[in-house]
Amino acid sequence: MEMNDMEPIIECGIARNPGDAMAWSDGEVSLGPVIGTTHGKLVIDGPICYYGCPTVPVELKIEGGRIVEVVGGDAKICKEIRRQIAEVKDSDNIAEIGIGLNPACMFNGDFEEEKKARGTCHIAMGNGFYYGQPARSTVHIDMVQYNPTITFDGQLIVKDGKMVCLGEE
Numbered sequence: 001m002e003m004n005d006m007e008p009i010i011e012c013g014i015a016r017n018p019g020d021a022m023a024w025s026d027g028e029v030s031l032g033p034v035i036g037t038t039h040g041k042l043v044i045d046g047p048i049c050y051y052g053c054p055t056v057p058v059e060l061k062i063e064g065g066r067i068v069e070v071v072g073g074d075a076k077i078c079k080e081i082r083r084q085i086a087e088v089k090d091s092d093n094i095a096e097i098g099i100g101l102n103p104a105c106m107f108n109g110d111f112e113e114e115k116k117a118r119g120t121c122h123i124a125m126g127n128g129f130y131y132g133q134p135a136r137s138t139v140h141i142d143m144v145q146y147n148p149t150i151t152f153d154g155q156l157i158v159k160d161g162k163m164v165c166l167g168e169e
Helices: 075-087
Strands: 009-011 028-031 040-044 058-063 066-071 094-100 121-126 140-145 150-152 155-158
């Protein structure tokens, strides 16, 4: 996947100037992929915005930056994601890739907290406005992955949920 030519969004819990944004809990860095460049299989084993934590990981097949198939996993959540994709324009768009940085966040089933937990990854489907994408869905749904391995521009950032870029091993 290619990333949009933009500064990463760093959510550190501080909004000092008019127009600045922040989110609670703090502790994430995120970017948006260029529309159409995301391909592969995404396995979601953490909480999903609106749907909760899957009892069995949900697998999403992605082609051309869009979710084209929802397979395996928690049947109820898979059904809801399929319904949403069918009914909500651009909700199948891969809008964001984020890495959690906050070592104090708890693993409590709440996507807002867990997506900020150090060493997690979250992928969002739907609206990509803040990430320079033309996809203007009415939804933006974060989906958390536990213990990911993330490489960016050939450099290992996270390995099995450990922030190797910060010296964790």
